Amino acid sequence: MIYKKSERELAYMRDAGRIVALTLRELEKVIKPGVTTGELDAIAEAFIRRQGAEPAFKGLYGYPASICASVNEQVVHGIPGARRLQEGDIISIDVGTVLNGYCGDGAATFPVGTISSAAARLLRVTEEALGKGIEQAVAGNRLSDISHAIQQWVEDHGFSVVRDFVGHGIGRKMHEEPQVPNFGPPGRGPRLEVGMTLAIEPMVNEGSYEVQVLEDNWTVVTRDGKLSAHFEHTVAVRDGAAEILTRP
Known part of the structure; x- marks a missing residue:
């Protein structure tokens, strides 16, 4: 069941989301x-x-850990530890918070020092794909309109979207219904309604979309060893443009 949030609940989620955004801003300063x-x-x-x-x-x-820190070919769920970042790396940081019983979830991929033009293009296209998905999170659309917009933008630029991991509903729990794939045809799935809250998160690979999980049972990497980027916002469906809840 997809649970629609009241304005009061959205206010709580906005507060949690603001802390997500501020945390990513703080980390960007020290990466x-x-x-x-x-x-x-x-x-x-x-x-x-x-x-x-x-x-x-x-x-x-x-x-x-408190964040997921995924470097280079790591897609998502990288466990923070002793690894030192190097010039030219990219790092995806995923942050979740709970405040007043409601969750916020957001992610961004950051350059470490000076990165290659190819890596910079991957980051740009992935963030743009997130924007394309959010544009479709409007009351009256179908859920897969989000998925299709992301996939089309990514593949039009020569990259691939991960199939094995997807976005999700969010609210009192970090993971609620529905799942939000980053691929698929438009016009399918539940119709979006005001008050639905979604974590939209394209995970985009430089090469193949195939991934595998490492022996730590958490870290997801690209099967071909090529780079991956990840951007995410928590959004609320509105009559007009979706409201991004993970903003400072």
Whole structure:
């Protein structure tokens, strides 16, 4: 069942989403060659808690950290640790928060120092694909209109969208109905209604869309070892343009 949120609930989600956005902004300031992903995790957790919120990911399904930190060929769910970032890397940071019983979820991929033009193009197209999906999150559209818009933009630019992991509904729980794939034909799935809240998150690969999970049972990597990027916003469906809840 897809649960529609009241204006009061959307206000709570807006507060949680604002902390997600501010956390990503704080991390962007310190992402540079030499910093470890574990240090980024500690900075994020401390910042989230200072805002009066809880890290939503820590302990979720047994996940051990407050952020997901996925470097280069890592797609999602990279566990922060001792790995030091190097010049030319890209790093996808996924952040979740809980405040007043409601969740926020957002992600962005950042350059580490100076990156290649090919990597920069991957980041740009992925962020643009997120925007194309959000444009379709309008009352009256079908859920797959979001999926199709993302896939079309990505593939028109020569990249591929991950099939094995998708976006999701969000609210009191981090993962609610419906699933929000980043691929598929338009005009299918439930009709979008005012008050639905979705975490839209294209995961875009430089090469093939095929992925695999490493032995830690969390970290997802591209099967061909090529780069991957990830951008995400939590949005609320409105009559007009969707409202992005994960903004500062």
